[in-house]
């Protein structure tokens with residue numbers, strides 16, 4: 001699926017629905033294992049640390065650090081051409097899991113590995129909001 | 137059976153013409169490569185009882201291996217289609233070797249091809265490029281394939297001080313070798329400055345840090361070691377093989393700087409009973425320059441973090457301590473997609489046979505071939521040798 005502008009729009013599954021509902025409310029949700037306390041992302045049927053199926057959704061702090069990043073000069077598709085140069089990054093959340101994102105709200109050349117960042121949301125369609133990160 | 141060590145041999149190996157090959161369709165490249173490999177082995181198609189292919193982006197079939205068997209009019213007892221990216225080649229050779237060693241079949245033909253350069257429309261090419269990555273958790277951020285690898289490159293630079301010049305040295309070495317290979321797609325020598333001055337694609341990767349888009353096919357014939365002397369050319373033996381699998385999506389990787397090439401390599405060395413110091417020539421998966429540096433470390437050719445320094449000063453060029461990608465690799469020989477690593481295998485076979493002319497590594501007895509697929513996700517290392525033990 002893609003927006004009229006052509007950027008990909010995630011299609012939630014039964015498993016990922018609570019995550020995307022959270023994003024719609026501008027809340028970053030991850031899973032926490034009731035049995036062992038392990039946090040995980042992306043969402044799964046059971047805890048990857050202890051295999052307990054008692055995993056619950058919690059709101060993450062939304063804070064993290066840049067694990068790595070790149071500045072994209074040749075966009076993946078025409079839909080991203082207007083954004084060039086844009087930052088694709090991996091962020092390690094305070095709770096432990098890592099996720100991909102764009103770093104927004106600062107010039108690309110100011111991004112660095114280890115940079116403290118905070119989640120922010122882009123309303124890509126009326127139903128889907130995408131989490132990004134921005135410098136604290 | 138305790139080990140595949142020395143149990144199986146490669147008895148035929150061939151490439152089609154590669155680079156820009158507009159006069160052959162994807163399917164024709166598969167069957168052309170297969171025909172050339174059978175000729176190289178000196179056998180007819182009726183002697184093949186196992187067939188493995190990988191699917192084509194350009195002309196996919198639901199049952200691709202069956203399609204190629206049907207096209208060639210062969211009727212194998214073992215028929216398998218695998219497609220897991222660039223690492224596929226060596227992993228399917230691992231499966232083929234297991235099938236031969238356990239008697240499922242005797243003579244396996246592996247053929248892989250595609251025409252990503254001539255066969256894809258612009259729209260289709262964008263579609264193929266933009267379907268990499270997790271549909272919900274990666275693609276929304278617009279990462280082109282080089283960006284995934286740029287994340288690894290940056291992490292390595294940050295952790296170990298690796299430089300853009302060191303990445304560039306990999307591309308320079310591959311091109312130097314391609315200049316000696318009449319079959320290679322890109323043969324004009326380049327310098328480190330040329331790489332650094334080429335267009336920035338995804339920082340820190342420049343255009344010349346990236347592999348090519350090509351047409352082409354390659355094929356090999358494998359059989360049991362005890363039958364291998366019945367074929368036309370001197371066999372090349374599989375001494376060791378190992379795999380390592382760490383993730384599918386880069387955002388889920390355990391580490392950005394150490395890959396499952398480490399496990400793959402350790403398993404292959406253990407089976408072969410050799411170590412990195414015994415390897416005369418290495419054909420390493422080189423979709424992007426930093427990948428070679430990480431592989432050199434993970435495969436034990438230098439300590440972790442030293443890969444950047446290892447590639448300096450011509451050490452991975454012909455005449456250096458470890459010639460790497462003597463055919464030119466994916467960056468200069470050709471990269472038609474999934475088949476990439478199979479050209480590394482056919483090159484290793486030619487090196488061990490002593491057929492490489494001006495790019496021959498003198499006295500090459502042991503070759504290491506490494507393939508990786510996904511985004512440093514799936515790894516397979518194979519150690520090939522002139523002698524069975």
Ligand SMILES: [Zn+2]
Pocket residue numbers: 033034035036037038047048049050051052
């Ligand atoms: Zn748990």
